[in-house]
Amino acid sequence: MSFFPMFMDMQDLKVLVVGGGNIATEKLEKLVDFTKEITVIASEVSVEANRLIKEHCLTLYQRAYRRGDIEGFDIVIVATDTVELHKAIYEESRGSRILVNSVDNTDYCDFIFPSYVKKNDLTIAFSTGGASPAFAKHIRRHFEKIIPDSVGPFLKKMKALRATMPKGPERMRYFDELVEKYFKENFK
Known part of the structure; x- marks a missing residue:
């Protein structure tokens, strides 16, 4: 099964990011372009993630994830190194209408993040369905160079x-x- 390419209006959606390291930071950098309704739960938060949280007035709970934390959210991004946590959060979300993305683990994903180029109203997304995020990143970089600022x-x-x-x-x-x-x- 492959992932359906879709663009979603996220302006009023509540997003939970579990994790505060480099991968969580990458996801936050993408998310803040589309919504400010973001909450981060992480025991440890990188300097860069903390900067984004403060700069964009996001909510931070500096603690470990607890069962039930996903309640009230529309989308959950699990950006940790703990596969067991990815699985637990994904299973917790079943039966609800909460979409889950487990970074680097498509077994526990309802959706994936494509690599994308955004210039004003133009957004072009690139995905390999999880086969090679590196390839998607390189093709994105190619298009970033050729799309004019005009x-x-x-x-x-x-x-x-x-x-x-x-x-x-x-x-x-x-x-x-x-x-x-x-x-x-x-x-x-």
Whole structure:
């Protein structure tokens, strides 16, 4: 079975990150782009994770995870080195509507984090379904280099035009022409 690529509005979702080390920090760096409703539970917190927690006004409980901590959350990220904890939290979440991601352990995941590029309204995700996160990271880096910074203002213009023009084949044709022109001018 493979993972379905999906983009989700996380603005009002409550996220729990269990762990405070380097891997948890990587997940926090991604999550804060999409939501500030993040709670971290960790016995030890790295300097970088602590900086992110303070900078983005996240909630921190500096202690070990306790059964029941997932209650009230929509998404749980387990970013620890303890496989038993990954399994326990995943099993605890069964029967609820809580989505779980166990970092580096797809056996205990409802979803995975793709590697992604985000420039303003453009988000492009890359995934190997857990087969090789390193490959996804390298292809992401390739695309980061070729996507021009002008994509943000261009997409803002397109969004404004969509709001003013009636739907139909003429609008589609006009937008296709604008995008084609943008690509010719910005992607060599």
